[in-house]
Amino acid sequence: MANFSKDADSNLKSTVKPRYLVLGSGSVGFALAKELRESNKLVIIVDKDEAKVETLREEGFEAMVGDISDPELVDKIDLKNVVVILFLTSNNEANRKGIENFKKAISPDVQLFSRASDIINKEKMEDLGADYVFMPSKLVATSLSRSLERAESVHRGNRLARWLKGIRDKKLAIVIHDNPDPDAISSGLALKEIAKTLGVEANxxxxxxxxxxxxxxxxxxxxxxxxxxxxxxxxxxDEIALIDCSIPGVNNMVPPNSYVGIVIDHHPPGETEIKAEYIDIRPNFGATATIMTKYLQQLNINISKTLATALLYGIRTDTQDFKRKTDPADLSAASYLYPLSNHGILDQLEQPSMAIETLEVLGEAIRNRQVLGSYLLSNVGNIRDRDTLPQAADYLLSLEGISTTVVFGVTEDRIYISGRSNDIRINLGEIMRQAFGEDAGGHANAAGAQIPLGVFSATKDRQTLLRLVNEAVVKRFLSAVGVESAGE
Structure with missing residues (x-):
């Protein structure tokens, strides 16, 4: 039987180049050994099949005969400069014994990688000291899933391009949601660039x-x-596209039931049926800007510094710098955009001044707060700028013991409501929709609503109006979350 002893190979002893010890030369072990060698790594392969070992030597590999579960195998191998030991046989028991034997003999710096057939054996190997345990079936499934995602991305990109080519030399209205934020604006800008590349004029x-x-x-x-x-x-x-919104007349001024050619959004649509020729809604993404970045990549469209900066800022703001509802796709899109962006402008955007009205509304929100358990609701009264509400809701969420905030105010004809939550037990968007109807919704942790004043608008006394609004909003929200108000 061939033997690969410490004394047999002085060349391996003298080298200082990191080595990889592959135990088991089946389909996984052999494939990995080839990859490592192609990457100019030093590889030693151990297998109990003498014929396999002979074949490996003929192919230029350093190989030896040995049983991975044999405690004496450790003493037959020079472990100097070995950085990773890989237990890659299809036998779970052999891999476990190998981990147990080698763990006693190696330094803490050496990493142990192992193959397992199922989660139970994976956990046993980790308990024995393996640093990384993989299941081939899981790796294959993950790899295929990524390939399918790429195939789906190609399909979507081709479909969007085909639709836009079909309206070449025509005019496209890109409608973003009311009072737009950077995500909506940058996403609209991206679609405008795509349309321009394909010969479509867009506004x-x-x-x-x-x-x-x-x-x-x-x-x-x-x-x-x-x-x-x-x-x-x-x-x-000639055509209308809804971006960062999905229903005509809901948070946009497109007449209800209008024909729409394109809908691209990341907000959950709820139970309402979305109608358009081309629909792409991905609620798992943290920003519509991420979806648009994927289209630009797939269609190989040059991204200007302005567009890259806009999209990156859109992703960052909608995910709160990747702390809220962030998908790996958001991170990969941001990573792609980062080197293309204008960082001087990004720095300026991160240090804006705060308007006087924002400070006033924040003061009213703190003063008028109503707390029921971990819920905080606050009526800030009359407002001119509805964008002050989410800023106040964000701030109040930082108060101790508060998991959900709802801040609302009144204009001449509407009640505007903004909510924030870090309570994983509730979906704030669904609760808003349940409490306030179809002009409400959003994400699990950030949502809003707007309600026409309706019969309340006939109330001449403003203080009476604000009191009635407060009672209606608080009651409807608490009812939706199943909490009784203090007055009940």
Whole structure:
């Protein structure tokens, strides 16, 4: 029987190059050994099959005959400069014994990798000291899943391109949601760039205000061209695309039941049926800007510094710098955009000034807070800028013992509501929709609503109006979460 002893190979003893010890040369072990050698790594292979070992030597590998479960095998191998030992046989018991034997003889710096057929054996090997245990079936499934995601991405990119090519030389209205944020604005900008590349003229349209100091700075510093819905007649466009919103008339000024060509969004649509020729809604993504970045990559469209900066900022703000509802796709998109972005502008956007009204609303929110358990609700009264509400909701969520905040205020014709939550037991978007109807919704941890004043608008006394609004909003929200108000 061939023997690979400490004394037999002085060449291996003298080398200082890191070595990889592969125990088991089946399909997995042999494939890995080939990959390592192609990467210019030193590999030693051990297998109990003499014929296999002979074949490996003929192919230029350093190999020896040995049984992985044999306690004496450890003494037959020079472990100097070995950085990783891989137990790759298909026999779980042999791999476990190998881990147990080698763990006693190696230094703490040497990593032990092992193969397991199931989760039970994986846990046993980890308990024995293996640093990394993999299941081939799981790796194959994960690899296939990623390939399927890439195939789906290719399919989506081709479909979107085909749709846009079908309206070449026509006009496209890109409608983003009311009072748009950086995610909506940057996503609209991305679709406009894609459309331009494919010969389609497009305008980005919105209704409401660009409030929030960061949002104003975002548009001004990047010089983004946006049009007001009131200044454009949708009948002058050949097609409509809804971006970062999905239903005509809901958080946008497109007439309800209008025909829409494209819907691209990351907000859960709820139970409402989405109708459009091309629909791409991915609620698992933290930002629509991530979806649009994937399209730009798939269609191999050059991303300018302005567009990259806008998309990166859109992803960061909608995921709260990757702390809220973040998918691996958001991280990979941000990683792709980061070197293409203008970091000087990003630095300026991160240090905006706070408006006087924002401070005033924040003060009202603190003063008027109503706390029931871990829920905090606050009526800030009359507001001019609805974007002050989410800022106040964000701030109040940092108070001790609070897991969900709801801040609301009143304009001339509507009640605006903004909520934030870090309670994993509730889906705030669904609760808002349940409490306030279809003009409400959002994510599990960030949501909003707007309600027409309706019969309340006939109330002449403003203080009476605010009291009635407070009672209605608080009662409906607490009912939706199953909490009784203090007055009940």
């Amino acid at each position: 980005i349209l919105y209704h409401g205000r660009i409030g929030h100091q960061e949002n104003k700075a975002f548009v001004n510093l990047l010089g983004i061209d946006l049009g007001k819905m009131e200044e454009h007649d949708l009948r002058g466009f």
